[in-house]
Amino acid sequence: MQSPSRRAFLVGRRPERSPWDAFLDHLRRIAQGTVHDFSTEAGCARLVPGHMQDVYHARSLCMEHGVTLALDGIPSAARLEDSPVLWIEPGAAMARCERLGPGDPRWFVQPGCLVGDLEQAGLPQFRDQPPHLTVAAWLADRRGCDWDCGDTAASGLVHALVLLADGTQANLGAFGVDNRKPLDNARIQGLIPRLFELASASAAQGLQADGLWNGRYRLDALHPSAGGTVNLAHLLLGHGGELGWVEWLVFDERIGQPVERSYDLRYGRRADAGRSVGETDLAVRALFDPDGLFPDQGQQFT
Incomplete structure (x- = not known):
């Protein structure tokens, strides 16, 4: 042997x-x-x-x-x-896009669905957006999701299921007296009060200028324009892929509106804020991803 x-x-x-x-x-x-x-x-x-x-x-x-x-x-x-x-890369295996029911204005959308398909379905917020993008990439893009301060409802996004870094599935949607669903999740119970504290702090106020939001994460969604409703899903608008992995989204075709002003026109006034990560941005990221699973900067500011 x-x-x-x-x-x-x-x-x-x-x-x-x-x-x-x-x-x-x-x-x-x-x-x-x-x-x-x-x-x-x-x-x-x-x-x-x-x-x-x-x-x-x-x-x-x-x-x-x-x-x-x-x-x-x-x-x-x-x-x-x-x-x-x-x-x-979310591909064809996770690309469903369908109404929640016959005649329902709300659409269930998986992350691999293409923006072009959503535009053809009649959702106006995807007008003039690159049709080849997946909806996950669109949601992460700060240029495509650059609505004015307090106007994040124009995205038409009403709900999101997000996989966080620790494996928690977070249901993010409308939040208020009549809707406390996010508090069903213990992880989110601890996260929400801290987010509101950050959104109300003086540092966050400094991220607003001339109706624009200069932060990396849309804390202004917690202070919507008059008559608006707080929606925690709007925190994901333009998040750069840095806060979590989106499992699915729900859009309401009745309220979506395209971004009206060009990001490039805004950029000269927000470049300094974009190149540096302020204390507010760091604090938001630490709440969502304290262990650094996702990129600390998933999208470049050019």
Whole structure:
């Protein structure tokens, strides 16, 4: 019988797997979708999920292996070259777009649905938006979701189910005396009061200028214009893929309106705020993603 040492000498020692290889091997074993490795020095791959369960598994593995989980397809996405990253592209397997019921003005939309399909369905807020974008990428894009301060209801977004970094599923929607559903979630119970504190602080007031919102995260959604209703889902508008992974959204076709002013025209007045991450932005991100699973800057300001 050939000894183990003799066999090792003949075939050579098997090289030890790197942490990145171990991460990819595990992901490929459990994912129903496709995984592409781009073989960069730090480690970079793309997952096109076959099912939402793939995203759940990917989140867990990314947390375990110290890999950043990033939404693919965001316009002007940050390169994220300094650490291992898994880009997730919501594809055809999660691209449903349908009314909640016959004649219902509300639409159930999965993250892989294309903006062009939503425009053709008659949702006006997607007019003049790039038709090839997924709705997840549109929602993360600060240019596409740049409504005036307090006017986030014009997005038409009424509800969102979001997977947070710790695996919590957060139902975000209208919030007030008549609707306390977000408080059903213990994680959100602790998050909401702190968000309102941040939105009312002097630092947040400084993020408003000439009707524009200069922060990275839309805390102004907690102080809607007169007659408006607080909707926690609006915190995700233009979030850069930095706060969570969107599982599905609900839009109301009756209230959506396109962004009227060009982001580029606004940019000269908000450039300084955009290039630096203020204390308010850091505090919001820490509430949603204290362990840094998602990119700390998923979209570049150019």
